[in-house]
Amino acid sequence: MELDSLKYAWRTLASRPVPENSPGQIRALLQQRSKGPVAKMRRNLVGELLLILVTYTPAILFYFLEFDGKLSGIAWLFILLVIILAVYFHRKSRLLNAMQCAEFDICSSLRQQVDTLKRYIRFYVRAGTVMIPVMAILSWLIIRWKFPRMPGADLFYRISGSPWWQHPLIWLAMLIPVTVGVYFLNVWYVGRLYGQHIRKLQDLLREMEEV
Amino acid sequence: MLYKVCRLYCFSADDRQDLFQEIVIQLWRSYPRFRGESKFSTWLYRIALNTAISNLRKQRIRPSPLDVNEMPTPLQDMSYPGEEEEQLQQLYAAIDRLSEIEKALVMLYLEDRSYEEMEEILGINQNNLRVKMNRIREKLRKMTKEATYGIR
Secondary structure, three states: OOOHHHHHHHHHHHHOOOOOOOHHHHHHHHHOOOOOHHHHHHHHHHHHHHHHHHHHHHHHHHHHHOHHHOOHHHHHHHHHHHHHHHHHHHHHHHHHHHHOOOOOOHHHHHHHHHHHHHHHHHHHHHHHHHHHHHHHHHHHHHHHHHOOOOOOOHHHOOOOOOOOOHHHHHHHHHHHHHHHHHHHHHHHHHHHHHHHHHHHHHHHHHHHHOO | OHHHHHHHHOOOHHHHHHHHHHHHHHHHHHHHHOOOOOOHHHHHHHHHHHHHHHOOOOOOOOOOOOOHHHOOOOOOOOOOOHHHHHHHHHHHHHHOOOOHHHHHHHHHHHOOOOHHHHHHHHOOOHHHHHHHHHHHHHHHHHHHHHHHHOOO
């Protein structure tokens, strides 16, 4: 098959009548949900945000209003977490915006998508991992601040007679394996979510760049 | 042009409809940023091909990549007289076996776009484009031989 000899046949396609789309049909198309990968990631992000708001708002209200406000520190902890998560969602949303670059040439667009998706994944893993020790340390501080020392709560206070370094060491011994475990869990999860897509984009880019 | 891109990149009618919708959405979103720095057709090809290439999803039905003659043609709903129809069927069947980037190159070539415009659309320099086009020609020849004579 000679490509040049097919040009004529290809041109007949141009003269073939195509289904007419009225402005109404185009409007209907634009109103439908996009099925593109970035649109799906954006919908997932909105879903995560809604889930956070739906679960955190009652908890915040509960700790502010119940127990005569004595546990309001926990409510503030949740508010702090919501602020951290808001930054996290904002950053993710900006990266998703950067991923939609259809008006560039195809090579640049692929390169930008690969770079942005890598940054997105890196951020996802790092933020998801760092949140674990941050939450644990904040909880520890709140508990020490709000609750008196009680029998059975030795984990949060220095045990009398024990050396000063023992207590943080116990916390470190618990936090480090959990954080490392969460890191690998996150790496596995983002690999499942985006691994195939990023590999496909990288293959396409490699094909474009090779001579 | 959008229909041609959809036909090249999607096998089933549902996939084509989804891709068409996606391209229209991308065109709608990108139009406010169109500054006229490139030709409108260049911009249009960029959006359509970018969307088709980077939005690749699992296709609903895939044809067998082994035998061109056994492949159901995406042109079943079209009727062309004799040789022309056969040529188009062969063309689509062969193109379906090319990579996504090669499909874009073939389409731009068949659309009679200059190498300069192809460079603007694809971001591949002209020398490289020529090399790739020669390889594609060779590949298509080989595929036709395979299909006709069963040569591997």
